[in-house]
Amino acid sequence: MIINHPILGPRDAQEFTYLGDASLLNRPDWQAEDAAEKFHDYTYLRDNPAGDHRELWYHEQGDRSWLVVTRNTLTHEISKVELASDVARAMGNSK
């Protein structure tokens, strides 16, 4: 697979390590009443879709950036690559 890095251009997926579903960017509020349950769901449960999947890849052998890659889990086709920092900022998660 080739991942089209937003800054570095097309890079071999072998340069990256894979973390998982990009919903991991949405860390629950640790002070909420139901924080234990929310963190269980956050840490252990997955949508695991057959089709488009937004996921976190880390460019370990490159610029050490985290990417949010939208990839089809049935065809391995990559339709979108964003910097995770941009995605987090757009969600209001980044300072």
Added chain:
Amino acid sequence: MRFSGFKVIKEALTGHKGWGPQWRDPEPKPHYDIIIIGGGGHGLATAYYLAKEFGQKNIAVIEKGWIGGGNVGRNTTIIRSNYLLDGNEPFYEFSLKLWEKLEQDFNYNAMVSQRGILNLVHTDGQRDAFIRRGNAMILNGADAEYMTADQLRAELPFLNFDNARFPIKGGLAQRRGGTVRHDAVAWGYARGADQRGVDIIQNCEVTGFRIKGGKCLGVETSRGFIGANKIGTAVAGSSGRLMAKADMRLPIESHVLQAFVSEGLKPVIPGVITFGAGHFYVSQSDKGGLVFGGDLDGYNTYAQRGNLPVVEDVCESGMAIMPMIGRTRLLRMWGGVMDMSMDGSPFIDKTHIDGLYFNGGWCYGGFKATPASGYCFAHLLAKDEPHETATEYRLDRFQRGHMIDEKGMGAQPNLH
């Protein structure tokens, strides 16, 4: 029809005209006591044991494609019970004991071959960990034997003992481990279940569950609605997709694992051998092909094919322990989709929906578990309580802090 040596000779002398179909092709009835979704090894074994051991009647197995066409037909056929943790070892040892009697039990030649499995050791720390695991196996009634490098040199002289980076220091052997003819397992269970009245319904895809007031009443399928008192799902690899139809999210990701078969060779590898410093395992099939594999590709996928970096990694690992295979040509390779769970261990449990039971999360160890998985799932479906060897395989174990993480990897499915 019972298979026997006498029957084979009789048919050979009379032109093989007396062999009939091994199972029926029935139309689905409107209602069953128990429906098993998934006509793979685990689903067929569940139906078989429900009918044979738990006295259940009026059972159906429904399968999207043809039986045995999923992971039971795509694995590397290894059986073993070399686990460490209390939640796992009794279950896998129960499975190995069922394997040992399986062919007599279901009167079908599954070519169960206890040729042994050997996990190689490359460091002092690994030696200590493997000896500890061997002791845990023995405590649970399994067999385990630590072998020194000298013993291994006598038995397996072709190994690369003096590799500068990963010298072979010894190994943990389980002589009762081995290989089985995987397709025959599905066929044997299907035939045995069918003989006991189980309806095996192929080409019947589940499109949804009918759930009312927290109770599952049946399944919507491509061949219409089929009602049931209890429904068990055994579709590992596709569990995420199926259970989403019941609005369930699971502690599972689907990943692809690749496997490889070489051209046929004369007998060179006596049992199953695994590399301890990377991820590589190999055995030799009765046809002579080297059957081997290694790591997951590592990303979520439902595609039954992987990518080249893992092919390279697997072949490098193979060359590191047995350079003699370097000139062997690869005949074929393929990928199978795994339910990778958050702690690397499976689930056999009720769901929060009344009448809906779940079997899945087998990671890449599902084949060896087939008999015990079927037996324990049948036990749960028939008696509504878990079998004594499968009490830890609960869906809520992460909430309770009782995960079964053999290698202590944490909630990272692609590392298990």
